[in-house]
Amino acid sequence: MYFSVIIPVFNRPSEIKDLLQSLSQQDYNNFEVVIVEDGSEIICKGVVDEFKSRLEIQYFYIPNAGQGFARNFGMRKAKGEFFVLFDSDCIIPQSFLSSLFNAIQKRNLDAYGGPDTADSNFSILQKAMNYSMTSILTTGGIRGKLKDKSKYQARGYNMGLSKVAFLKSQGFVDPNKGEDIELSIRLKKMGFKLELVEEAYVYHNRKNTIWSFFKQGFSFGQNRINVSRYHSGALKIVHFMPLAFLLYWLMLLFSILVFPITNLFLLLGILIFASWKIAVFLHATFQNKSVLIGFLSIITSFGQLSAYGLGLMMEGIKKIFKG
Known part of the structure; x- marks a missing residue:
């Protein structure tokens, strides 16, 4: 399975460096990364260019549209058969994509949501x-x-859906106000199988x-x-x-x-x-x-x-x- 990792960015080049570094260390390498610069004044293209020899990356700059619509743009440009969405302040464990692949195959998932946690070196x-x-x-x-994984409503910092599910749903309908939960509910109403994948967790490096x-x-x-x-x-x-x-x-x-x-x-x-x-x-x-x-x-x-x-x-x- 070929994944497309979609990442909207807004004025956070330092976070993108940490995220791309973690993606470059994945034990599953059949994926691309799609960076959507969402109207940033402090762009991350220089950081992205540093990783082009280690990752297959597409980079786009768009006028500020909000993270939901920036993700839609990225999914329309993506080449993969399954889209994986992260926030820019996440760090991805080495086995993330292999764990996700196994869950999708074993459970026949059309979409998923994963949890977040803190890494040991966080403040x-x-x-x-x-x-x-x-x-x-x-x-x-x-x-x-x-306990019932099918009741989970995915969050945008760690969620994903198949290309088929995206094309039929057209993705997010709101730029940044619970757009992830809305899409989760709508996908289930459309008959797509969305479940929590606990082993597909991310380190959420909140800088709040x-x-x-x-x-x-x-x-x-x-x-x-x-x-x-x-x-x-x-x-x-x-x-x-x-x-x-x-x-x-x-x-x-x-x-x-x-x-x-x-x-x-x-x-x-x-x-x-x-x-x-x-x-x-x-x-x-x-x-x-x-x-x-x-x-x-x-x-x-x-x-x-x-x-x-x-x-x-x-x-x-x-x-x-x-x-």
Whole structure:
């Protein structure tokens, strides 16, 4: 099977160097790389040229269109029979493409989604953010850890589809607002087989600051509402859990300011919230073998859940009143 690896880029030449370096070390070599420079002011062509002797690469520059439409452009230019999509801030394990090939063949997949994790050499903040994005105690329970692999909704940082599936679906219909989830739902409705491939994971080298990470969480909440504009069943009860988390701690804060501390209901609420934070600390500390990452994970997890819930609420109100 000949893969086409599609990578949209926006002002991130240093990330592309790390990504291409990891692709040049794959143990499966029947693939090309298609770089789509999405209106960047800081272009990566010089970096791409460094790898032309080690990888089969196509490079294109287009006016800024958004990552979904940049991926569509790349897939239209690609020569492969199966398209693999990565974000530019990913690093790919050496056995990724061989693992993916085996899964596609064994399970007869038309499309797939894969999980993300943190490499051992990532910073402590990156590892804390990764914990918040992947843990069962946050939103990670719906992001790459499903028992029923067919229920997975692929994310754009690590997903793919066959050329046949792309031609019939025409790819992404939105540039950057939950476009990956929308396409996942639409492919399944069209009868294509899309499943989670757990062994096809990537190292997600997030370069966020704490603030930009929370802003990203806010946009994820907005995106879930945007997807529901295309698919009425896209919103499930589980997607409202971050909103419930946000409202819970806001009501708890209000109660602390208004009611005596001896109020039993208030004390119970404080105990539940404190138990969650202790659970996050212990789980993150054990998983990463670092007390500091455990403490940071409380902050990143609290902010990520709250920001997602706020984004969901704000965009939901907008949808109700403006459609």
